[in-house]
Every structure is written in C-alpha cells, then in structure tokens.
Amino acid sequence: MIDIQGVTKSFNGQTKAVDNLHLRIPSGEIFGFLGPNGAGKTTTIKMMTGITRPDQGTVLINGKDILLDTLEAKRQFGFVPDSPDLFLRLKGLEYINFMADMYEVPQELRQERINKLAARFDMTDALTDSIQSYSHGMRQKIVIMGVLVHDPEVWILDEPLTGLDPKSSFTLKEMMREHADAGRTVFFSTHVLEVAEKLCDRVAIINKGVLQFCGTFREMQEHFQSNESLERLFLEMTDHE
Numbered sequence: 331m332i333d334i335q336g337v338t339k340s341f342n343g344q345t346k347a348v349d350n351l352h353l354r355i356p357s358g359e360i361f362g363f364l365g366p367n368g369a370g371k372t373t374t375i376k377m378m379t380g381i382t383r384p385d386q387g388t389v390l391i392n393g394k395d396i397l398l399d400t401l402e403a404k405r406q407f408g409f410v411p412d413s414p415d416l417f418l419r420l421k422g423l424e425y426i427n428f429m430a431d432m433y434e435v436p437q438e439l440r441q442e443r444i445n446k447l448a449a450r451f452d453m454t455d456a457l458t459d460s461i462q463s464y465s466h467g468m469r470q471k472i473v474i475m476g477v478l479v480h481d482p483e484v485w486i487l488d489e490p491l492t493g494l495d496p497k498s499s500f501t502l503k504e505m506m507r508e509h510a511d512a513g514r515t516v517f518f519s520t521h522v523l524e525v526a527e528k529l530c531d532r533v534a535i536i537n538k539g540v541l542q543f544c545g546t547f548r549e550m551q552e553h554f555q556s557n558e559s560l561e562r563l564f565l566e567m568t569d570h571e
C-alpha cells in the first residue's frame with residue numbers, strides 16, 4: 331500500500347513540478363501513473379522513494395513514512411528507475427548478488443530466485459558478461475532482476491517497459507499481474523496508454539504537476555460520458571492550455 335499525502339516540489343523556487351498530490355494505492359492493485367513529458371511523474375516517484383525531499387507532504391509505504399522511518403520504508407519497496415545505466419563495470423550476476431547482499435537475501439533463496447528470473451527474462455547466458463556490454467533492454471532486465479531478487483512487497487517502476495522486447499515486456503506484465511493478484515502493490519509510470527488501459531486496475535493522470543484524474547478506466551469513461559479509448563481521454567485531459 332502506498333499513501334502519497336499532499337506532496338509538493340518546486341525546483342529553483344519556480345513553477346511547481348508536483349503540486350499537492352494525494353494518491354492512495356491499496357495492496358492488490360496495478361496502478362498506472364500517466365502524464366505528458368514534464369508532467370511530474372519522475373519527480374513524484376523520486377519523492378516516493380526518498381531520492382528527492384518534498385517541499386511539503388510525505389509518502390507512506392506500507393504505513394512507513396519515507397521521511398521519518400526511511401530505512402523501514404525502503405525495505406518495503408523495490409524501485410526500477412527510468413535509466414538502467416547503473417553499475418556498468420559489474421557483471422550481471424555480480425550486480426544481482428550485490429542487490430541480494432544489500433537486502434540480506436539468504437544464499438539458497440537468492441540462487442533459486444536468480445535462476446528463475448534469469449530463465450524468465452532469457453538472461454541466463456548473459457549473467458557472466460559485464461553490464462557495459464548489454465543492450466538497453468538487457469540493462470533494463472538486469473535492473474528489474476536486481477529489484478525482484480529481494481522480493482519486495484511494493485514495486486515502484488518508472489517506465490519499466492521502455493526498451494524491452496515483446497517477450498520480455500509480456501513477461502514483466504505477467505509478473506506485475508501475478509504480484510498484484512498475490513495481494514501486493516505495483517505502481518508504474520508509462521507513456522504506453524494501450525498497455526495502461528489493458529493492465530492497470532486504476533490509473534492517475536497528472537499534468538503540469540496537478541492531478542487530473544484518478545480511478546478505473548470505466549470510471550474515467552463515465553466521468554467524461556464517453557466511450558473513447560484511454561488514449562483519446564488522456565489527450566483531451568492534457569492537451570488543453
């Protein structure tokens with residue numbers, strides 16, 4: 331469960347990148363966070379994960395305050411950032427083991443998880459190569475595997491499908507569904523509205539830092555008294571000046 335309580339963030343004392351955002355994402359849900367370029371999605375995610383400090387408001391992850399109980403809050407989630415260009419000098423397996431060490435995953439359990447994840451993402455042969463030699467999609471997959479190796483209850487994923495090939499993208503979406511169906515939480519940002527429409531239990535749309543809508547796709551259609559696709563409704567909500 332994620333509880334975003336009135337977070338606000340300005341840069342350089344100017345326009346608010348995120349303005350008094352409230353969102354509550356219960357366990358058991360895949361939640362899509364949508365918005366045009368520069369809308370404030372990554373800034374929100376950085377405040378959720380304790381990377382950026384909000385000017386106002388806070389975020390609770392499974393009831394743990396990211397500002398006051400930071401370490402406990404961080405134990406609750408796994409975070410996939412929008413850029414996977416991290417730890418390039420490490421081999422894939424070294425990186426996953428590093429993540430498993432950080433989260434104190436016992437040896438036997440980690441081996442089983444690494445084998446399963448590598449098989450699901452077609453990465454078994456690549457694990458002994460350096461991350462530097464990986465394609466963008468392979469780097470994305472190793473970062474996802476590094477997060478999933480500690481089996482966090484809450485997944486926070488910033489544009490996780492970018493650069494993944496169709497099979498890996500399908501696998502990740504399948505895993506997101508399994509995770510939510512097991513009563514846990516998946517929060518992800520995306521620009522791929524067809525994916526959001528099919529995959530998400532609920533979505534939020536943010537524009538210029540301000541929440542425009544939060545609810546199911548059906549609720550959105552009812553609200554706008556329209557049978558249009560999510561893409562059309564999104565454009566209507568975000569195109570007007």
Ligand SMILES: Nc1ncnc2c1ncn2[C@@H]1O[C@H](COP(=O)(O)OP(=O)(O)OP(=O)(O)O)[C@@H](O)[C@H]1O
Nearest residue numbers: 341342346347365366367368369370371372373374
């Ligand atoms: N470190 C920073 N310094 C100054 N401005 C910033 C900083 N980070 C973000 N911004 C500004 O905050 C606003 C929101 O940016 P953010 O990266 O959160 O958008 P986004 O919704 O993730 O966009 P995209 O879809 O393009 O990734 C933008 O106007 C951006 O220029």
